[in-house]
Amino acid sequence: xxxxxxxxxxxxxxxxxxxxxxxxxxxxxxxxxxxxxxxxxxxxxxxxxxxxxxxxxxxxxxxxxxxxxxxxxxxxxxxxxxxxxxxxxxxxxxxxxxxxxxxxxxxxxxxxxxxxx
Numbered sequence: 001x002x003x004x005x006x007x008x009x010x011x012x013x014x015x016x017x018x019x020x021x022x023x024x025x026x027x028x029x030x031x032x033x034x035x036x037x038x039x040x041x042x043x044x045x046x047x048x049x050x051x052x053x054x055x056x057x058x059x060x061x062x063x064x065x066x067x068x069x070x071x072x073x074x075x076x077x078x079x080x081x082x083x084x085x086x087x088x089x090x091x092x093x094x095x096x097x098x099x100x101x102x103x104x105x106x107x108x109x110x111x112x113x114x115x116x117x
Contacts, residue, residue, distance in 0.1 A: 089106065
């Protein structure tokens with residue numbers, strides 16, 4: 001998905017009715033390279049935690065996410081596309097690598113999940 005198409009929505013917060021829908025989206029399952037179940041939530045948490053704890057860092061590359069969670073390229077691409085399409089993550093391209101970080105919508109959803117759990 002093109003960043004220009006999504007960018008206007010990255011910082012518009014969800015309504016209270018939309019939060020449960022996006023929370024259910026994060027519980028989407030795929031299999032990692034060892035046939036273990038992995039949730040979209042795992043990818044979301046990895047990017048979100050990195051964004052919150054490493055403010056100076058440009059973000060995570062898709063390869064670092066893939067290696068951290070032991071994912072195939074296809075599964076990683078599918079999960080990242082879902083997060084990007086729901087505007088929970090955004091990318092920057094400062095040099096030759098694309099770095100992924102969380103959006104303000106991700107922060108709002110993380111707060112909802114924390115209250116829910």
